[in-house]
Every structure is written in C-alpha cells, then in structure tokens.
Amino acid sequence: MKISCKPFELLLKHPFSIAKFTRTSTPVMLLKLEYEGFTGYGEASMVPYMGESYESANAFLKQVDLSPFKHPFNFGEIIHYLDSIAPGQPAIKAAIDIALNDINGKILNKPCYEVYGADPSKMPVTSYTIGIDTPEVIREKLRNAEKFKVIKVKLGRDNDQEIIETIRGMTDAPLYVDANQGWSDRIKAIDLIYWLHSQGVVLIEQPMDKNDLDGNAWLTERSPIPLLADEAVQRLADMDQLKGAYHGINVKLMKSCGMYEGNQMIEKARSFGMKVLIGCMSETSCATLAAIALAPLCNWADLDGPWLTKNNPFTDPQFENGKYVLKNLPGLGLEGVTSDLYL
Numbered sequence: 492m493k494i495s496c497k498p499f500e501l502l503l504k505h506p507f508s509i510a511k512f513t514r515t516s517t518p519v520m521l522l523k524l525e526y527e528g529f530t531g532y533g534e535a536s537m538v539p540y541m542g543e544s545y546e547s548a549n550a551f552l553k554q555v556d557l558s559p560f561k562h563p564f565n566f567g568e569i570i571h572y573l574d575s576i577a578p579g580q581p582a583i584k585a586a587i588d589i590a591l592n593d594i595n596g597k598i599l600n601k602p603c604y605e606v607y608g609a610d611p612s613k614m615p616v617t618s619y620t621i622g623i624d625t626p627e628v629i630r631e632k633l634r635n636a637e638k639f640k641v642i643k644v645k646l647g648r649d650n651d652q653e654i655i656e657t658i659r660g661m662t663d664a665p666l667y668v669d670a671n672q673g674w675s676d677r678i679k680a681i682d683l684i685y686w687l688h689s690q691g692v693v694l695i696e697q698p699m700d701k702n703d704l705d706g707n708a709w710l711t712e713r714s715p716i717p718l719l720a721d722e723a724v725q726r727l728a729d730m731d732q733l734k735g736a737y738h739g740i741n742v743k744l745m746k747s748c749g750m751y752e753g754n755q756m757i758e759k760a761r762s763f764g765m766k767v768l769i770g771c772m773s774e775t776s777c778a779t780l781a782a783i784a785l786a787p788l789c790n791w792a793d794l795d796g797p798w799l800t801k802n803n804p805f806t807d808p809q810f811e812n813g814k815y816v817l818k819n820l821p822g823l824g825l826e827g828v829t830s831d832l833y834l
Contacts, residue, residue: 492557493525495833496586498545501536501773502802505632507622514539517773520548521804522586523833526562529597532825533590533781535582536745536772536796548583551576555587562598564591566751573748581725581748582772588749589781589823596822603824604784604817607754611817613787617794618643618667623650626657633661635798640813641665641693643793647673651683655690667768667793669696672722677706681713688715694768694791696741697721708736719768727755730763739766739790743782745774750781757788766790776805780823783808783815804832 501517522533537543554576560569569591573584596603604611619639621632623646636642642662644654647670658666668687674680680698687695694717699706701723711718717738724733725746733740740760747753753769760767767789769782774796786792794815797803806827809816818824 492560494552494555494557494587495523495525496548496552497521497833499775499804499832501775501800503773503799504635504801505622505624505628505799507773507799513622517800518545519773519775520545520583520586521775521777521832522590524557524587524590524594526594529594531590531593531595531597532777532823532828533586533588533593533749534775534778535586536774536778537582538745538772541582541745543580543582547580548586551580551583557587562595564595566591570748570752582745585744585747585749585778588751589744589778592750592781593822593825600821602784602817602820603750603781603822604787607750607785607788609784609787609817611787614783614814614817615786615789615792616640616813617786617792617815619795619798620669620793621645621654621658623648623654626653629654629657630661633658638810638813639664639795641667643667643669643795645669645671647671652686655687655692659690663691666690666692667694667696667791668692669721670698672697672700674698675700677709680710684710684714684716692716694719694739696768697723704732704736711735711737714738717766719766721770724756727752727759730756730759734763734765737765739768741768741770741793742785742789743770743772744778745772750785753782754785754788757785768793770794771796773800775800775803776808776827777823777825780808780825783817784823786815787817804829
C-alpha cells in the first residue's frame with residue numbers, strides 16, 4: 492500500500508479565538524493511499540493545541556507499513572497497530588483511517604455513510620461557529636452565516652453576555668455554546684447557564700476544566716441545557732469515566748483517530764444514554780465528508796470547517812437548507828481532487 496502526503500496551510504477567513512488562544516490558520520497534512528488500483532484520501536488537521544505538526548506527522552508516517560493489511564480491512568486491528576507505533580498523534584492516525592475508509596467504500600462500491608448504516612434522511616442541521624471577538628467582527632461573521640440555521644458561539648472569557656447579546660441583536664436562531672473549559676466558578680457558571688437557557692441556547696460544550704470531573708458533574712446535575720464533554724473526551728478509552736458527569740459527548744474524528752473509533756464512541760455514548768454532537772477542527776472537505784458520513788447517527792452536528800476557511804482545495808460538500816446532502820458516491824465522495832495536491 493503506497494502512502495503519499497503533502498503539507499497544506501489552511502487559511503481561516505477570520506482570526507479564530509476561543510477561551511485561551513487565537514489563530515489565523517491550521518496546518519493540515521493531506522494524505523493519499525493507493526491499494527490494488529483504488530485510491531483513498533485522508534486528512535490530518537493539526538490544530539496547535541493538540542501538539543501535532545508537519546514534522547511529527549512525517550516522522551510517524553515513515554514508521555507506518557500497511558502492507559500486511561488486506562481487504563476486508565480490520566479497522567480495529569489497524570488502529571491497534573498505529574497506536575503501537577507511537578502514543579497520541581490522533582490526527583495523522585485519523586488521516587490514515589479516513590483514507591482506508593475511502594478505499595473500503597470504493598471497493599464495496601458504497602458510500603461511507605451506507606457502510607456505517609447512516610440514514611441520509613436523518614442528517615441533522617449543522618452549525619456555523621462564531622469565535623470570540625469584538626461586536627463589530629461578530630456581526631460581520633454572522634452575515635457570512637446566513638445559509639446556516641444554527642449558530643455556535645465560543646465563550647469562556649469575561650464578555651460572554653455581551654457576545655450573546657450582540658448575536659441576539661441580529662438573529663433569533665438556536666445557539667450552541669462552547670466554553671472551551673473557560674468557566675472555573677461553578678456558582679457563576681450555573682447562573683450563566685440559566686441565563687443562556689433563556690437566550691435559546693440548545694447545548695453547551697465543556698463548561699469547566701476537563702480534569703474537574705466533579706465540577707462538570709455538579710453542573711450537569713443542575714443544568715437545564717445538555718452539557719457535553721469535549722476536551723474531556725478524545726478516544727473510546729476516555730468514555731467510561733464520563734458516564735453521569737455529562738449529558739453527552741462531542742466526537743471529533745481528529746481526536747478519535749478517524750471514522751472507525753468515532754463510530755464506536757457514538758455507539759458507546761448511546762449505550763450510556765448520552766447524546767452526541769459530531770464536531771470538527773478547521774478542515775478541508777476531505778475530513779468534513781468523513782464526519783458528514785457519521786452525522787445522521789448523531790443528535791447534532793458542528794461541521795463547518797470548509798465554510799470557515801478561504802482556501803479549501805476541494806469542492807465544497809453539497810449544503811442545502813442548513814444541512815449537508817449525502818451523495819450516492821462510493822467512499823467519501825470527495826470531489827475536486829487535482830494532481831498538484833499530492834506528491
């Protein structure tokens with residue numbers, strides 16, 4: 492199995508700020524796998540706070556030998572093999588998993604969503620993310636979000652109410668909130684949660700520090716809004732400790748090492764009675780399509796990666812009435828691939 496890759500700097504339309512940092516671009520590794528006449532595409536979106544880089548991705552790929560793995564692929568065995576090479580590095584592992592899923596769908600002549608049993612008619616609306624910013628820039632970002640039915644808002648600094656009031660001055664659309672561990676006082680946090688509930692907020696991601704299990708559980712017990720683990724959950728092994736501490740989880744393929752384990756996390760969350768938001772990093776259409784294939788299995792979707800960037804190298808996924816439209820194409824259904832994207 493031949494692996495090719497190329498670094499790509501994904502540029503954001505606006506500086507993207509959350510509770511603890513700001514960035515203007517995201518380093519991405521575009522991956523191509525060739526197997527018995529089939530080609531699969533994958534992507535590693537390496538947001539800085541996760542600790543991956545072009546250098547770490549290249550070093551990891553030099554150690555990968557996929558030649559022992561034949562179709563039908565045993566994805567659990569493959570992920571175990573990738574984990575044995577080095578701990579962590581979920582994004583580059585996700586790129587390999589996504590490319591293999593693309594190949595698998597093409598061999599079976601089925602879309603990835605069909606392989607995973609996702610019903611296109613159950614596609615949830617997806618949200619458009621507004622990072623922390625000044626009221627003037629927030630209003631500009633909202634004008635870019637006109638085709639979306641739900642707005643996701645980054646909070647966690649000292650101007651949370653101002654941000655919500657600015658948004659409410661322009662739209663009454665339902666809101667998702669991501670505090671990115673930005674709240675530390677549980678009394679202030681629960682008061683704010685009740686106020687956010689009055690403002691039409693549908694869910695809140697990671698209100699308090701990921702290591703403060705008791706604090707997040709205390710909020711979950713009292714919150715009128717579903718609270719979701721985000722930074723507190725990356726992979727399947729993280730989930731057992733979360734039962735009862737949150738109402739649900741945010742699954743991101745760049746943290747779950749791709750589609751196979753992401754789907755396992757969705758299934759486990761269901762077994763716990765938890766709800767699921769499927770989210771993304773700053774991503775091209777490639778990784779976004781992988782998540783879109785699993786989105787009908789989830790309660791909510793936050794898959795706006797291609798719409799927040801200005802140099803997506805592929806064709807944008809089809810998007811209508813606030814939802815992605817799944818096409819009947821084998822594998823990921825990635826379109827707009829050109830030869831100059833890969834070495």
